[in-house]
Amino acid sequence: MDAATIAGLLADPARLRVVAALALGAGTLERVAEVTGLPLKDVVVAARRLGRAGLVRRDRHQLELLTEHFGAAARAAAEAAPPPEPLSADPAEDAVLSAFVRDGRLVSIPAQHSKRRVVLEHLVRVFDAGVRYPEREVNALLAVWHPDTAALRRYLVDEGLLTREAGLYWRIGGWVDV
Template sequence: METNPEILAFVKAMSSAERLRIVGVLARGRATQAQIAEQLHLPVRDVFNHLSFLVHVNAVTEMDGVYDLNEKAVEALARRQFEGTRPAFVSKQEKQEDVRKVLKNFLNADGTLKQIPPIGNKLLIILNFIVDAFAFDTDYTEKEVNTILRRFHVDTAALRRYLVDHKLMAREADGTKYWRVKADVV
């Protein structure tokens, strides 16, 4: 069994009652070492040691002596910690077969969606199919995006939101411009 040092450090950080209490204080808002020590009735030195470890595992951030809970990092670590086991290797052929099955089940003969799949792997397969209708290095207005998405389904707002949420497309904050995101090559 392979051990992930990041997960191991997270488990170690969250296995201490004092550190969990510190995380609880920081979940309510930012605080200094002294404020945390006072609220939890712990020695400042102990709080310093616990905070140092929490900063080390990226569960807490520190700026100018004020500590803040790094909620996104804690959530991501917790999610990875409790993920189910996954197969170590899935062949390209198996992946292609899964994609083919999902497309067959969710697409009509004309390429329109029978329905938008629930959130998960099936949705991602459908979104990857849809995003191919958009060119790279091209800016689209919301109206143009809707016109393209309408070829697939009437609920263009949901498809737009899913494409942006899954980082297949990006948009300006005001929604005036959309573009296809290039996948990171690892």
């Protein structure tokens, strides 16, 4: 069973609730109905559909969630996924960025100066050269990357990538895409 099929099965709210109840230890049709607040008829229909898909084993009123199928589907999906696009043409920079940037978000601010500099040079590209930004707008742009906008602003200024005067910020460093 593939991850897309599992996701499709769980897109139904009743089936999702049945799976959640089973994962949390409910083991009978009656207990699942009690825990989820679903009518017994809806639990039976959901359990039948999940059973046909191979996610639930049913023996009369007893139910068992076959959790190994979820892990196997996730592993298969991860193996089949294309490798992520490099964040930098430089392999060393890409290694640093891959360690700290996931899905367009900064998972943490590097403590090591050299790694932080690579991340900041990547991040400063959200600011257009020659444009002055009020602090509120700088915070909005940085919040997309990481919730600690004050630290990012300070690092960008300290590293000479942004400058600040009278509450306005503008880009003064880093590579500019042309």
